[in-house]
Amino acid sequence: MGDTHGKAPDSQWAVETHGLMKSFGSNVAVNNVELLVPKGCAFGYLGPNGAGKTTLIRMLLGLTSADKGSMSILGYPVPKQRDKALARVGAIVDEPRFHGHLTGRENLEILATAREREARSRIGESLDRVGLTSRGNDRVSKYSMGMRQRLGVAACLIGDPQLLILDEPMNGLDPAGMQDMREMILSLVAEGRTVMLSSHLLDEIERTCDAVAIVDRGTVIRQGSISELLEGASLSFQVECSEPERAKTILQGREFGAVVEIIPDGLGVNLPTGTHKDVIAAIVRCLVNEDISIYGVQRIQASLEEWFLKVTSRLGESR
């Protein structure tokens, strides 16, 4: 595997992969992934279950090897300089599990000894940050799922990471726990850290992340900022008008390519992906010319979920 880019540690990307591939027998889990995660943002790695999200993260962290391609973390090629790369990385992969017979603090002490000397002094601060100070001396076997997730984040923080890679961090959390986790992620980003968040929860990604890569069947099919991605979504708007039935007939007779449906007080119009917004003006003009009274036009912003369902292969399944 060609693993070196010859990049200096000053790389502008927290994570960079080129042509990354991993197969399990005939099943291609990660297929030619080109990923660029900018530093200092919350980056969502979004995909349905089985899309290859965790496999990619495991390869980045050196938990499993890649079949082909190259990758770097914080500018260090992996796995060649894995130790240097991971020195400033904290990660939770799958469900965070610890030694149940030890306390949360003792588990962190074990992990701190494997890190740099200063890591030990950050244990108290990390427990405090995730709200586990009062339970730090309890055995982990007595922790709830949410507490173990928070302990996992604390384990990340003892390394004072520049990059946090969190695999499905909301799994098993109740709404309050999800809210806490979301706030914690945003606060980490606010401190200048990069958080790469993998999830199949579209809503969470949309609420938490600045940029996103959408993966399906091992392939990254889109990546960019959420607003950029949504701009590529289909154009929808509602027209509040008189005579909706006639308005619908008029629009269907023209070559706008619009899908029109009657809604209370007007029409719902859906234009194909890539349609320019001038078409909206043309439609309004057309209706006015046909003596249809227009009382209002409202653009509908597509949610990431709707967009996601359209671009991934699960679209058919969801219908």
Place this chain on the structure above:
Amino acid sequence: MVPQSYEQIRGIAMTKAGGTTLVEKQREISMAARDHRGYFVPTFGMIAARFKELRKRRGLMITLILVTIGLPSIFLGVKLILHVVSPGSYGPAGGYTVYVAMTSGVLYIFGFIVSATLGCTAGSIDISEGMFRHLVVTGRSRVALYLARIPAGLAIIVPLVAIGFAIVCLVCVFSAPTSLQFGGVTVPQGLSASSFESWAANNAQEVVCQFPLNFGPNGALKPSSLVASVVANEPCSGEPSPPSGPGGVKIGRIGPGPQFQPSQSQLVEAARFIAKSDYSRYASHFRVPSNTLMIDTGLWIELEVIVGFVVGLGLGSLIGQRTISVILMIVLQIVLTPILSTADIPHFINLQRGVVGLATAHLTPGGLPVLAGGGGGGGNPGLVPESTFAAACVIVAWLVGWTIIGAWRMKTRDA
């Protein structure tokens, strides 16, 4: 922090690249220079943390303490109490015989099994409890993570076995019999060869009737016809003959009904001869184990424990499951080793010599019977023959080989 070219979106505060101060950069460079996490040698902190993790496994520690300290303590304690309550019925708790039973019988066998259990636990538990992944993500060398377990585990099991062994030694020395029963006859302790013969002359009839007859082709001495006649005809009040030595005797006692009545001087001469031929066996039955024997035995048991731990650690790491590893180690020690150490399998003699249990058996301290019986020191007649050097090489090969296998598996395993 984001690249200069990166456009902020959704109102989340981000610092543009280039904001890193010189002081911060210098701090990072300094930390990186001091960070040797890719190096394969574990730090003291890693070893101490691993020691603590193992020590806090309550069930495992109770088992280790019970077997290494509890078992000898309970056994010897019961013997001590019984002897105090009824000294006529129950002999002293200590002595050479008890020492042999407790060391080569209990600590040697069970010490290996519990140290292997600890090794298998240390080798597999991070994987099964999901902690291995956290450790790998720190960027620390996987080999260092593996090697940290060896001193940590040995720091637990070696002192435990040493304590158990010390208890055995203390009881065997300070609660030893005050006299020695040799061939059913109470004999004074620590006699020289000539004193032993003199004592035999004074107790001629008991010696002739009771002492083992160490004659014959493999015996120490060849008896004269007079001695043979005395032994064959001396009336011994009907007890059965004591067992003869290896090689057997052509003469034997026939009990009452003498055909030849030996004189007192002939009886004394025969007793002296029997004592002379039995002296080496008498000398090996001193009431307490010697200091040299105790030191040798202690080192030998600790060697066995170290082998058990290191092999168990490697096997645990290789398989990744504690239960299966422990079962395999018990099968090796209890089933395979005794069979391969004594069986005569054509064409496989060198393979048999590669069994670590056979090698450690060949290093048994002299005067301490083990496995198939007989003395140790490389001359155990029941075992497949092997030189001491070869035995040492086999042990080193097992220690190094399993360490390499375990470290390799840890390095290549998907976490």
